[in-house]
Amino acid sequence: MTRTKLYVGIYVVLFAFATVQALVEFAGFLESAYWEAFAAIMVLSAIKAVLVAAYYQHLRWEPRSVSYLVAGGLVAATALTGAAAFSIL
Amino acid sequence: MSSHEHGLPPKSSISRWFLTTNHKDVGILYIVTALFFLVFGGVLALLFRIELWEPGAQVLSELSYNQSVSAHGLLMVFWFISPFAFGFANYVVPLQMGAEDLAFPRLNALSYWLYLFSGLLFGVSFFQGSTFAGGWTMYAPLNVPAYIPDGALGATTAVLALVMFVASVTVSSVNFLTTMYRMRAEGLRMRDLPIFSVSILLTVWMMLFAFAALLAALMILSADHIIGTKYFVYQITQSGAVTRTVGNEAASLLWAHLFWFFGHPEVYIVFFPALGVMAETFQTFAGRRLVGRKWFILSMVLVALQSFMVWMHHMFLTNINLTIKTVFMATTIGISLPFDLMMFSLIYTLIKGKVRFKTPFLFTLGSVILFIVGGITGVFLGAVVLDYQFRGTYWVVAHFHYVMVGGATALFGGLYYWYPKMTGKMYDEFLGKVNFAMYFVGFNLLYFPMFVAWETPRRVFEYEAGLTVWHQIATIGGLLLGASFLVMFYNLFVSLWRGADAGDTPWEYATSAEWAVSSPPPMDNFPGLPSYRDGSLSFLSESAVAARLRGDGTASTDGGDPTADGGVATGTALDTATETHLETEDVEHADHASIWPFAVGLGAFLTMLGLSGVQQGTIVGTEYAALLGVGGVVTFGSLVAMTREPFHAPEAALAERFPYADVEKLKLGMWVFLASDVVLFGAFIGSHAFIRVAHGWREWHNLIPAEHVTMPGLINTYLLLTSSFLVVLAMVAAKKGSRRGTVLSLVGTLALGIGFLVNKALEWQHLFHVHSEAFPQGWDLSTNVASSTFYLTTGLHGAHVAVGLVICAYMTIRAWNGAYQGDPDAIEYFGLYWHFVDIVWLFLFPLFYIL
Numbered sequence: 001m002t003r004t005k006l007y008v009g010i011y012v013v014l015f016a017f018a019t020v021q022a023l024v025e026f027a028g029f030l031e032s033a034y035w036e037a038f039a040a041i042m043v044l045s046a047i048k049a050v051l052v053a054a055y056y057q058h059l060r061w062e063p064r065s066v067s068y069l070v071a072g073g074l075v076a077a078t079a080l081t082g083a084a085a086f087s088i089l
Numbered sequence: 090m091s092s093h094e095h096g097l098p099p100k101s102s103i104s105r106w107f108l109t110t111n112h113k114d115v116g117i118l119y120i121v122t123a124l125f126f127l128v129f130g131g132v133l134a135l136l137f138r139i140e141l142w143e144p145g146a147q148v149l150s151e152l153s154y155n156q157s158v159s160a161h162g163l164l165m166v167f168w169f170i171s172p173f174a175f176g177f178a179n180y181v182v183p184l185q186m187g188a189e190d191l192a193f194p195r196l197n198a199l200s201y202w203l204y205l206f207s208g209l210l211f212g213v214s215f216f217q218g219s220t221f222a223g224g225w226t227m228y229a230p231l232n233v234p235a236y237i238p239d240g241a242l243g244a245t246t247a248v249l250a251l252v253m254f255v256a257s258v259t260v261s262s263v264n265f266l267t268t269m270y271r272m273r274a275e276g277l278r279m280r281d282l283p284i285f286s287v288s289i290l291l292t293v294w295m296m297l298f299a300f301a302a303l304l305a306a307l308m309i310l311s312a313d314h315i316i317g318t319k320y321f322v323y324q325i326t327q328s329g330a331v332t333r334t335v336g337n338e339a340a341s342l343l344w345a346h347l348f349w350f351f352g353h354p355e356v357y358i359v360f361f362p363a364l365g366v367m368a369e370t371f372q373t374f375a376g377r378r379l380v381g382r383k384w385f386i387l388s389m390v391l392v393a394l395q396s397f398m399v400w401m402h403h404m405f406l407t408n409i410n411l412t413i414k415t416v417f418m419a420t421t422i423g424i425s426l427p428f429d430l431m432m433f434s435l436i437y438t439l440i441k442g443k444v445r446f447k448t449p450f451l452f453t454l455g456s457v458i459l460f461i462v463g464g465i466t467g468v469f470l471g472a473v474v475l476d477y478q479f480r481g482t483y484w485v486v487a488h489f490h491y492v493m494v495g496g497a498t499a500l501f502g503g504l505y506y507w508y509p510k511m512t513g514k515m516y517d518e519f520l521g522k523v524n525f526a527m528y529f530v531g532f533n534l535l536y537f538p539m540f541v542a543w544e545t546p547r548r549v550f551e552y553e554a555g556l557t558v559w560h561q562i563a564t565i566g567g568l569l570l571g572a573s574f575l576v577m578f579y580n581l582f583v584s585l586w587r588g589a590d591a592g593d594t595p596w597e598y599a600t601s602a603e604w605a606v607s608s609p610p611p612m613d614n615f616p617g618l619p620s621y622r623d624g625s626l627s628f629l630s631e632s633a634v635a636a637r638l639r640g641d642g643t644a645s646t647d648g649g650d651p652t653a654d655g656g657v658a659t660g661t662a663l664d665t666a667t668e669t670h671l672e673t674e675d676v677e678h679a680d681h682a683s684i685w686p687f688a689v690g691l692g693a694f695l696t697m698l699g700l701s702g703v704q705q706g707t708i709v710g711t712e713y714a715a716l717l718g719v720g721g722v723v724t725f726g727s728l729v730a731m732t733r734e735p736f737h738a739p740e741a742a743l744a745e746r747f748p749y750a751d752v753e754k755l756k757l758g759m760w761v762f763l764a765s766d767v768v769l770f771g772a773f774i775g776s777h778a779f780i781r782v783a784h785g786w787r788e789w790h791n792l793i794p795a796e797h798v799t800m801p802g803l804i805n806t807y808l809l810l811t812s813s814f815l816v817v818l819a820m821v822a823a824k825k826g827s828r829r830g831t832v833l834s835l836v837g838t839l840a841l842g843i844g845f846l847v848n849k850a851l852e853w854q855h856l857f858h859v860h861s862e863a864f865p866q867g868w869d870l871s872t873n874v875a876s877s878t879f880y881l882t883t884g885l886h887g888a889h890v891a892v893g894l895v896i897c898a899y900m901t902i903r904a905w906n907g908a909y910q911g912d913p914d915a916i917e918y919f920g921l922y923w924h925f926v927d928i929v930w931l932f933l934f935p936l937f938y939i940l
């Protein structure tokens with residue numbers, strides 16, 4: 001039962017964060033301070049992703065090795081994106 | 090007799106090969122099919138070698154030449170080498186690790202059929218005008234229809250064939266990883282795996298991530314062909330005028346990044362199995378354990394990791410910045426170091442042992458020599474300065490043939506090595522040696538002159554007249570190399586009848602477990618449950634397993650008693666369990682037959698062929714529409730049938746499962762698949778980011794109409810988040826045994842998912858038809874590169890949602906009929922997928938709607 005409450009709580013947080021992300025735009029922060037707003041929005045997305053993965057996909061309660069597996073994919077994708085973008089800066 | 094074959098027809102019957110899911114059968118299918126593609130690619134090579142007898146185009150037309158060169162490369166790299174190696178992997182790895190089969194036997198058969206049909210599809214492309222002719226690296230922009238003469242039909246088919254091939258590889262990677270982590274014999278720790286299995290394990294790890302990047306590249310390329318996106322096209326304006334200011338400044342660099350991010354790991358994917366065969370046979374024929382085995386394995390692990398950090402050495406001649414070139418030059422030099430270690434270990438093993446020069450060993454020894462030549466010449470290319478000279482010349486051609494075909498040489502050694510195991514017969518040793526001599530001489534005659542004539546430009550039939558003699562030597566070498574295969578095929582074919590009986594093992598010092606069973610091994614592989622707990626291989630009877638599970642079975646996690654390195658299987662313990670064979674068989678009745686993998690492969694083949702007839706959004710003929718329709722129905726129908734078919738693939742009661750002991754096999758399979766999907770989406774998002782950086786991150790807005798607003802994205806975020814939450818509730822309800830709750834939650838998920846897609850469709854409709862000053866014709870897939878990335882990336886996500894909804898609908902019906910109560914695993918696994926799709930959207934939303 002308490003698990004269910006936890007799931008509800010996370011749902012609320014996810015909902016709120018998504019709204020905040022949109023509000024950042026509606027409030028015009030992207031015009032005044034683009035890169036700060038960019039960072040804030042991406043961090044919010046990252047937090048949401050971690051919450052979904054940790055609780056809805058219950059990685060928190062799985063052996064660590066499962067998280068490493070996913071992290072492997074994440075590192076590969078990030079390396080590709082980062083290095084490729086850097087190569088043309 | 091037929092009871093021994095578990096419902097499969099005997100091997101002499103054709104239908105067996107369509108039905109089988111057994112790893113040994115599938116292995117043989119892979120090997121035979123790969124050899125077929127070797128001949129296919131080889132004949133093409135001989136064609137253009139003959140063309141190169143003199144400079145200029147005499148025999149082949151220009152376009153035929155380009156087609157032969159491109160198809161040869163694609164066939165050899167994709168449809169021959171890796172599948173050939175995976176034939177052995179299929180056959181040998183389960184035996185070496187003590188498993189009865191792979192974790193998902195039907196998916197294994199599916200991998201095979203996707204592979205075969207993808208190759209046939211590639212073959213069909215020759216008959217659609219012309220096949221792809223832009224080189225095996227498929228560099229942009231010559232890979233898009235605008236730059237393909239005479240229509241792109243065949244080229245599109247070739248790309249789709251590759252997509253299908255990658256699907257096969259992905260399924261297979263998931264299968265092998267799950268198998269190798271969940272099904273090792275008791276007491277066989279990861280580090281105790283025989284060296285060939287270790288090499289395959291590392292290969293599939295690389296495959297899992299590298300091929301996902303290739304899949305992204307190929308899907309994007311297919312989209313450019315089929316629906317008219319503009320990823321790899323330079324010039325696009327509203328009026329069709331040529332300009333480089335609107336849109337995509339870095340189209341060809343994007344392809345190069347995606348392709349080589351896959352491509353460099355690919356060379357190790359190709360090479361590692363060969364390395365495994367080398368090490369395996371060096372041990373057997375030197376009668377000695379591999380010297381420095383631990384360091385050998387460590388080197389392989391290092392190389393596997395490093396292989397993802399060197400890809401830009403293929404881009405030294407592009408305008409990427411000097412900093413990054415320098416970095417990648419350093420990493421490239423770094424990756425050759427572990428290889429030195431491995432080579433020394435192999436050579437030292439020979440020195441310390443007593444060598445027997447049997448055919449398999451001759452091939453693997455030859456392979457090491459060729460590889461060393463290839464490796465050294467690669468280091469030249471790894472230096473930026475030298476590469477400025479060598480790039481695009483025959484030096485590169487010679488280099489990679491020495492390494493790649495050098496690797497294949499070891500695999501041919503593997504064919505001779507395991508032939509007695511697979512057939513129960515010995516090949517003819519004399520003919521084997523003749524084969525090797527012809528092969529080795531032919532190889533060097535063919536490829537060494539290419540170093541000498543290195544100034545020849547690559548992929549072109551013109552060269553300086555002074556180099557003619559070298560090319561003629563090479564052509565003669567090519568013919569000799571080709572002839573050596575006739576000897577091989579003759580030998581192996583005739584020996585099926587005339588060969589001497591091989592017994593359990595013809596190799597005195599072979600130690601891995603495949604040699605401890607009969608040749609060929611029985612359907613279930615082992616006369617009892619394999620165990621290494623006592624330091625060597627033994628087979629446990631039913632009662633022994635039961636006893637162990639009851640009392641002293643707790644030591645079965647990793648870190649149990651150390652066994653002899655390399656899982657040494659002595660024959661001593663064999664007799665203990667033979668008499669319990671029948672008993673085991675009756676209890677653990679595993680299924681081995683299913684026609685549906687074949688049917689899915691066929692359906693996919695028809696679908697893809699139909700799809701090739703869609704060019705830039707219009708279908709070129711009704712026959713293609715018909716193919717598309719029939720193919721879709723066959724594929725979907727067979728997938729459903731496969732899901733509904735009862736198929737039992739039991740897991741052994743005792744097994745080594747570190748580090749995934751607590752992750753059930755289906756769940757592990759799902760996670761492995763998701764990890765590759767992370768890379769797929771990562772590469773899509775990365776492509777978007779790359780194009781945007783190239784264009785100017787903040788100027789991007791000029792490519793997007795004002796009508797593209799945040800709201801639809803936000804609504805969809807809410808819908809998807811809520812649906813994710815409902816899947817969690819469905820699982821909770823199923824756990825509690827509430828049918829009503831389960832059904833309601835699933836229906837909710839379904840409704841929200843449909844809502845998501847409908848909302849998206851409305852949004853797209855609106856954007857397609859905007860009429861603004863900047864976008865008078867609307868903003869559709871082909872308008873510019875921003876619209877392309879938007880529609881394609883969110884479209885891929887939408888496709889994931891749609892697939893999820895189909896599964897969800899199926900589960901809703903089952904839940905309605907009372908399934909899953911108290912047993913929510915299936916819902917949980919579906920949830921893993923659904924939440925993943927949710928997570929992806931959490932990034933797409935800001936990237937495409939806010940920033």
Ligand code: HEM
Binds near residue numbers: 465479481492496
């Ligand atoms: C010591 C290890 C190696 C080094 C330092 C190395 C380095 C390089 C470099 C720098 C290139 C790019 C040359 C150019 O296009 O100008 C290249 C090309 C190539 N290498 Fe290697 N390589 C090594 C091992 C291998 C292995 C093991 C394989 C395959 C089994 C391989 C297969 C290839 C292929 C296929 C190409 C040509 C790609 C194309 O079509 O453009 N290399 N190598």
Ligand SMILES: [Cu+2]
Binds near residue numbers: 402
């Ligand atoms: Cu490379």
